[in-house]
Amino acid sequence: MSARPAIRVRHLWHRFGGMDVVRDVTFDVGEGEIFGFIGPNGAGKTTTIRVMSTLLEPMAGRVEVDGHDVTLEPEKVRKIIGYMPDHAGVYDRITVREYLEFFAEAYGVPPDVVEVVLELTDLKKLEARLVATMSKGMKQRLGLARILLHDPKILILDEPASDLDPRARIEIRDLLLELRALGKTIFLSSHILTELADVCTSVAILEKGRLVVAGPISEIAEKMRARAPASQRRPELGAPRPAGDARPAVVTAGGVALPDEAQHRVKVRIIGDAHAVLRLIVGGPGVVGARVTSANQLTVKYQGDERFVADMVRHLVAQGVSLVAVEPERTELERIFLEATRGELQ
C-alpha cells in the first residue's frame, strides 16, 4: 500500500464574491516530490496554495497536509509547512542575520539554527548586510532561508522565481534540488514552464479554476501519447534509466543532481549524413537517446543544462561535422501543458 501523501487536496472549491475561482480540484502530492503547480495567471493557483497554507478556509472539499486537515488543525499544519508567498516582502532597516533571528525567535527555534540556515542557503557572507540593499534574487533566497528555520517537512512556494534574472533562477533551482535531496517535499507554483521543467517530478495543471491534469510527468506524457492518434505519435528517443543504473546522475553547476524528469530535446541540423552524426552522439555523457528525423536532421534527448549542448557542439565540430543549427525542442512539460489546456487565458 502506498505511503500517505504529503498533501492531499480533494474536491476543493473556493469562491470570491460570485465567482468560483477554484472548482472541484483534486490531487495528491507524494512525499519527497518536487510538485509543479502550473497554470496561467488567474487560474486559481494562489487561492489553492493559500488554502493549503491555512490562510483561507476551503468553501467545500478537504485539504490535508501530512494528514492534518487545514480547516480543523491549522496550528499543526503551520508547523509542518514553510510557505513563501509570491512577491513576499521583507523588513527594511534590518540585517540578514537579524531578520532570520527574528523569525527563529518567532518560530520558537534555537538561535543556532540561524547559523545552519545561513550556511545552507549560502547567505553567510551577506549576514551583516541590510535586507533593503539586497537584490531580488538574494531576497528570494532569504525568503527560502526564512521558511527553512523551523525545518518544515513541506515547502510551499508560490511563484518563487518570478521577477528574477536568469542567474538568480538557476540559483534558486539548484537550492530547491538541494532541499529535495534533504528529504523535503516541495510544492512549487509557476506559470513559467521552463522554471518547473528542470526540477519537477510531478505536476498539476490548473485552468480557469479546474484541474486539467495531475500526476508524474512521465505518466501524463505516456497517457497523452496513448490518447493521441497513431499518426501523431512520436517514437521515444530513449527508455527511462532502469533501476540500479550505475551511470552518474547529471549534475548542475552547483553540483546538484537533476531528477530523471529534467530531460530536454534539441534539434541538430547538419550538412552531411545524419546517421553518421547519430553514431557520434549516442552513448555520450548525458545523452538519453537520439534519432534521425530527416536526411540532415536529428533530435537528441539529453539530461542536463545548456552545458550539455555546448559540449555536444564542441565535440561534433571537433569531429569535423558541419553544423547548421542547434535548436531546443519543447520540453515534455511544455508539450503536456499545450496539449492539456485550451489556452483561453493566455
Add this chain to the structure above:
Amino acid sequence: MSSIPRPPRLAGRQNPVFLRELRQSARLLRTPFILMTVTAVTAFVLSAVGGIMMTSKVGPAEVGRALHHTFFSIAYFVVSLAGPTVSANSIAQEREGRTWEALMLTGLSPSVIARGKFTSAYTSVAMFIVSLAPVGALPFLFGGVTAIEVVLAFVCLFVGAALWVAFGLAVSSKMENLRAAIVVTLLVAVVTAPVIYGVGISLTFAAHKLWPAVPEGWPVWLPSAYERAPFGWDYVGYLLVAPLLAAALPAWFFYEVTLANLTSVTDDRSTGIRRWFLVSATVLALGAAATTVGSGLASVSAVMLSLYAWFLVLGTFTFAGEPIGPSRRVLARWEREGAGAVDRALGPGVMRATTTSLVIGLGGVSVITAAGLAVGALGGSATKAMDSLALMVVATYTAGFFVFLAGFTAWLRARTNSVMTPRILLLVTLGLVLIGPWLAAAIGGAMSGGVGHAPLLAAPSPIYALVVAAEVGGRSAMPDVTAVIVASVAAGAWAVAGLVALVAAARRCDAVIKAYDEALSRGDALLAEEDAKAAADVAEMDANATGEADATRSPS
C-alpha cells in the same frame, strides 16, 4: 562561577515583534530630527508665553501655572497626533509590505503580535514625551505648580498616549493600505483630540464646584485635583474609579478589536469583543445607577440613559460584523476543548451576538431606570413623580428603539454577505430616523400654518423622547398626556418592528446554517465514499498479488 538568577519576568521570552521593531526604529535616521524639532518648537512657544506674561503685571506663580498648562496642552496634542500616526504604521505596513502572512504563519498568536506592536509604537511615542520632559520642568523656575502635580500630569500624559496608540493600532489592524490607515487615524485624532480637550476643560467647572481648591477653567486640572481634593467617596468615585474606567474600557475595546482583526476570518473573532461588551455594559449601567443614586435626582437617570443608549448603539455597530454562525474550525475547537454553554453563547454568530446584547442592554436600561425610579419614589413630591414619568418615557423609548436597532441589524447581517453593508445601512437608517421625523414635523408645522400637533410627527425619532421628557420633567402637574402616549406608542412600534426583524433574521440564519451543514455533510459523505472505494481497491490489489504469489509457489 554561579550566575545571578534573573527575576522570572525578565528571564522570560522577550516579545520578538517588539525587539525587531525596536531595531528597525533605531535605524530610522529621521527620528532624532523630528524629536529635536518638536522639542525646539515647544520650548520656543513656552518661552514666548512666559515672556509675554512677564511683561504684564502677573506674579511668577501665575506665569508658572500658565507655562505648566501650556506645556501639557502642547504635549497632549503632540501625543494625540503622534500616537495614532506611529501605531497606524505598524500592522498596515506589514500587510502592504506583504510581510504579514509570513509573520502570521510563524505561529505567534495575535495577542503576542498585538502586544509587540503596541509596545514598540508606545516606546516611540514615549520618546516624544521624554524628549519634551526637560521643557516641562520650565514652570519650576516660576512656581505655581508642585512637583507632584507635574509628575501626575506626566502620568496622565503617558496613559493618554497609551490610549491613542491603542486606537491607532486598532485602525491599523483593519487596514490593508498604509496611507489609508494614517489618514483615517489622523482624521479621527484631529477631530476627537480637541473635543476631548474641550470636554476636559468643561469638567473643571464641575470639579471646582465639588472641590473648590481645584482651579476653574484650566485644562490640566486632573493632577491638581489628585493633589488638592480631600479624600472621600467623591475622590474615590470621580478621581480614581471613573478615570480608571475611562481609560481601561476603551483600551480593552481597542485591544479586542485589534485581536479580532488580526485573527483569521474563520477563527473566533467574537468572544473577546463580546466579553468586553458584557463587562462594559454591566459596569456602565452600575456606574450610571450609582451616579443617579448619588445625585438624588431622577432626571440624572434620564441623562445617564441617553449616554448609555449611545454605548448600546456602539455595541450594535460592532456586532453588525458578526458572521452568520460559527465556522467548522470554531465548531471543531469547541468540540476539542469541550466548550460549555457560556463559551458557545459568547462565540461567533449574529443571533448569539444579538441575543447577548439585547439581554445585557435591556438589563442595563432596567438597572438605570430602577435607580432613577427609586430616587423619585424616595422624594414623594409631585415634581419627583413627574421626573419619574419623564424617566419612564426615556427608558421605554430607549428599550423599544434598542430592540429595533438590534433586530434590524441582525436582519441586515443575515441578508448580506459583507460586514460593511449592514454597518453602512445601519448608519444611514440611524441618521434618517434621528433627523427625518423632525424634518417631517417642520414641514407639517409649516403646512398647517402653526405648530399644533405637528411635533407628534417627530415621534419616530428617539430625540422625541428626550424632548417629551424635558417637557414633562421638573413640572408639578401633567402638561399634555398626548405626547407621552405618542412617545410610548412609537417606542412600542419600534420594539415590534425590531422583534419582527429579529424573527426574520433568526429564520434566515437557521436556513443558511442548515444549508451549510447539509453541504458539509454531503461533502463528507462523498469523501468517505471515495476513501472506502480506495481502501477496497487496495485490498483487492493486495488479494490479487497474494493470489499470484501463491500460484507462482504452487508445485503445479
